[in-house]
Amino acid sequence: MTDHSYVRTEMLPEKAPPASEVGVIGWIRENLFSGWFNSILTILSLAFIYYILSALIPWTFQSVWNAGSLDECREIMRETWGETHGHACWAVINDRWLQLLYGFYPPYPAYPDATVADAPAEAWLPAYFRPNLTLILLFVALAPVLFGHLPRHLLIVSAIYPFLMPWLLWGGSVWVPVTIAFGFVILFGVIKYGQAVMGTLAAIIAAVGAALVWWLVLSGPVADGLYAVMPVGLPTVESREFGGFMLAVLLGVVAIGLSLPIGIVLALGRQSDLFIIKSLCVGFIETIRGVPLITLLFVASVLLNYFLPPGTDFDIIVRVMIMVTIFASAYNAEVIRGGLAALPKGQYEGADSLGLNYWQAQRLIIMPQALKISIPGIVSTFIGVFKDTTLVSIIGLLDPIGLSQGIRANQEWNGIYWELFAFIALLFFIFCFGMSRYSMWLERKLQTGHR
Amino acid sequence: MTTYTDPPKESFRLSMLLYDTRYRSLTIQVVALMGFMLLAAWLINNTIQNLAALGKPIEFGFFTEPASYDINQHLLEYDSRDTHLRASLIGLINTLIIAVMGCATATIVGVLVGILRLSKNWLVAKIMAVYVEMFRNVPVLLWIVLAMAILIESLPRPAAFRGDTPDATMKVFDSVAFTNRGFYIPEPLFSRSLGDIHLFGQSSLRMDVSLDFVAFLVVLIGSIYAARRVTARADKIQNATGLRPTTWHINTAIIILPTLALLVGLGFHLGYPELRGFNFQGGIHMRNSLIALWLSLSLYTAAFVAEIVRAGILAISHGQTEAAAALGLRPGRIMRLVVLPQALRVIVPPLISQYLNLTKNSSLAIAVGYMDITGTLGGITMNQTGRELECVLLLMLVYLSISLIISAIMNWYNNRVKLVER
Numbered sequence: 001m002t003d004h005s006y007v008r009t010e011m012l013p014e015k016a017p018p019a020s021e022v023g024v025i026g027w028i029r030e031n032l033f034s035g036w037f038n039s040i041l042t043i044l045s046l047a048f049i050y051y052i053l054s055a056l057i058p059w060t061f062q063s064v065w066n067a068g069s070l071d072e073c074r075e076i077m078r079e080t081w082g083e084t085h086g087h088a089c090w091a092v093i094n095d096r097w098l099q100l101l102y103g104f105y106p107p108y109p110a111y112p113d114a115t116v117a118d119a120p121a122e123a124w125l126p127a128y129f130r131p132n133l134t135l136i137l138l139f140v141a142l143a144p145v146l147f148g149h150l151p152r153h154l155l156i157v158s159a160i161y162p163f164l165m166p167w168l169l170w171g172g173s174v175w176v177p178v179t180i181a182f183g184f185v186i187l188f189g190v191i192k193y194g195q196a197v198m199g200t201l202a203a204i205i206a207a208v209g210a211a212l213v214w215w216l217v218l219s220g221p222v223a224d225g226l227y228a229v230m231p232v233g234l235p236t237v238e239s240r241e242f243g244g245f246m247l248a249v250l251l252g253v254v255a256i257g258l259s260l261p262i263g264i265v266l267a268l269g270r271q272s273d274l275f276i277i278k279s280l281c282v283g284f285i286e287t288i289r290g291v292p293l294i295t296l297l298f299v300a301s302v303l304l305n306y307f308l309p310p311g312t313d314f315d316i317i318v319r320v321m322i323m324v325t326i327f328a329s330a331y332n333a334e335v336i337r338g339g340l341a342a343l344p345k346g347q348y349e350g351a352d353s354l355g356l357n358y359w360q361a362q363r364l365i366i367m368p369q370a371l372k373i374s375i376p377g378i379v380s381t382f383i384g385v386f387k388d389t390t391l392v393s394i395i396g397l398l399d400p401i402g403l404s405q406g407i408r409a410n411q412e413w414n415g416i417y418w419e420l421f422a423f424i425a426l427l428f429f430i431f432c433f434g435m436s437r438y439s440m441w442l443e444r445k446l447q448t449g450h451r
Numbered sequence: 452m453t454t455y456t457d458p459p460k461e462s463f464r465l466s467m468l469l470y471d472t473r474y475r476s477l478t479i480q481v482v483a484l485m486g487f488m489l490l491a492a493w494l495i496n497n498t499i500q501n502l503a504a505l506g507k508p509i510e511f512g513f514f515t516e517p518a519s520y521d522i523n524q525h526l527l528e529y530d531s532r533d534t535h536l537r538a539s540l541i542g543l544i545n546t547l548i549i550a551v552m553g554c555a556t557a558t559i560v561g562v563l564v565g566i567l568r569l570s571k572n573w574l575v576a577k578i579m580a581v582y583v584e585m586f587r588n589v590p591v592l593l594w595i596v597l598a599m600a601i602l603i604e605s606l607p608r609p610a611a612f613r614g615d616t617p618d619a620t621m622k623v624f625d626s627v628a629f630t631n632r633g634f635y636i637p638e639p640l641f642s643r644s645l646g647d648i649h650l651f652g653q654s655s656l657r658m659d660v661s662l663d664f665v666a667f668l669v670v671l672i673g674s675i676y677a678a679r680r681v682t683a684r685a686d687k688i689q690n691a692t693g694l695r696p697t698t699w700h701i702n703t704a705i706i707i708l709p710t711l712a713l714l715v716g717l718g719f720h721l722g723y724p725e726l727r728g729f730n731f732q733g734g735i736h737m738r739n740s741l742i743a744l745w746l747s748l749s750l751y752t753a754a755f756v757a758e759i760v761r762a763g764i765l766a767i768s769h770g771q772t773e774a775a776a777a778l779g780l781r782p783g784r785i786m787r788l789v790v791l792p793q794a795l796r797v798i799v800p801p802l803i804s805q806y807l808n809l810t811k812n813s814s815l816a817i818a819v820g821y822m823d824i825t826g827t828l829g830g831i832t833m834n835q836t837g838r839e840l841e842c843v844l845l846l847m848l849v850y851l852s853i854s855l856i857i858s859a860i861m862n863w864y865n866n867r868v869k870l871v872e873r
Contacts, residue, residue: 034572
């Protein structure tokens, strides 16, 4: 061994990086002023932000909250700040926020003429109790579906909710939703106990038959009879009184809830080997995706009456729900088909080699993976559908935008627009942004890849 | 001694239709087809009965009747004595105008925002993120209605431009007037015009085609073709000798000079809008409804385009850039020759589906009174004639055809740029 004593044997201690490379200053140097071009961009951006905020902050906060009309608002502004420009008149929201949220839904359905301002003394429930309870229960029902770590028996609420929601909103006899729900009990009961006796396929056919007979023939008279014996119910609210953000959420939730299963079925149909099934699904999906939603809403409002037996006339909100659901289903089907196509072929072959049949393979192997891949697409479809519920204002339903036209045409608030639309936009933004953040969280949680 | 016999011949049993997978698929398909045909028959039967009860059989004769309503924004000549067919045609052209204008603007804004969102400058990236989230999470109808309200309420009336000390003035060297009745912009005029040719006589499809415009287009396309030939020749020389002749000045000259010569020859000048009486005369009048729809649709779609562009650029692995740099390419060329061609393959299909969405969303024109196909055929024509079935079905057919044509173009492009795999 030669002696390399001129080589150091111990390392020098690390020195702290220069102050300009770490901490706040380092971050600013790296992200905002890394070159002359970047510096110009930063200065321009700062000027832009200052320009926006210097107008927006006084407008938002130096504002009038209590006034009966826009003229009154301007009067107050002139007295307080000497000018009407650059100050918001939130009084319009203060005046109409209940209408924007609930439309013309009666605050106390038992007393149709009562308003929030003069509540009847006998009314013991708070105003708008029913829609509020429906919304709260919606979150309770959604929670176990959205967050896997919550207790599983909360799912009972989720199962009951589809029957509870229409009853709470529209009112009427409690026996109608109960008998309809009983139809599902019959459906699953016959499948479960009939399987052993007559085999799966026959059991399913028998169950569907029995349930259809129950729904179409028996449930109506049974509900009436039960109501005659035990008259439990809520005061009825007409569909034309529905409106505001409540209507948007209602349409959105129904379309979102129903379109996912229908979309899955359509996607499977489109990927199927059966030629006729495949062509039917392709034709349906492409037709619906090829036309704008507004034409489908025209179909709901003027054409559906032609297509149904003479004399049939059902609720415009239900008609719109059907069309929006069909629309959302077609879009979901395409997104899920993308997920199915993205799965490696080995997954299908692996399922086959395990001896699973078609439905077992779909349920246990294919769908969990395909749906996971398609989460971003599905959620953006959902967001799109929720936003598109505003289109119902064009066929005359009073969603927030429909109401805003009425408010702006009103003599008191004629000429107002920023405040009104900012409020509506904020409501939609909260819901849509929430959904997109949830999908990102879910994607991260389900991430099992190796990257 | 044992004898081998053939296994017993399976005779066909009825239950095999259900339990034998060879036949079951057939059963399912037949049942589905029958179900579908029953449903269709039921719907058609109902429709026939309902129409008979109302006493209005399906017919399209109303298309030849005079429309007797006005369309305030029309590219082809139109007045209220024209037929419903003509009105629908004007509506269709209006739909296509807004779709083309919207797609072009959405692409430009979207690409810019998408690239800026990837900027290393934290502030710029955040501002662009705020823009994207703001537009993506609020309904487009709200943007349209809001834009319309802003235009009507906040811009000056044409009368405000009058007098010696007017409250409002025209912008951009006195050539453009922003009023609450719409924008007035200069129009191209030709003092030595070649005139128009009239096509289709007096029918509903009649149109005047400006020969000046045709000549301009022909010259432009011709010079672009010539410029491409020059580039192709430069490529050939480069492949043969390794040296590329400079072509940009030749190309610029080839494209600009003939067009310029044509414009001078035709006596091109701009006709400015002028205030006469209570309103502006001359120039092109773009109605508020058109502007509101155009701005809101393109800004809304641009937010989606920005996300697509961002995802497309992020999808190109860093190794590609590094490999290109290792070959000695400069950053600009890396972008143009390596990153963009690959990113475009990811970007274009969703981009075209955004174009499709924009075209379909343009039907919201009806909310601000822009007379597109939904406003004419699905709006006033339907209400006036009471022919809901014919009008709505035709309307859906028109949109479906537009969608299918765009999809066909997309498929053609996809096939063209598809990676050739083993």
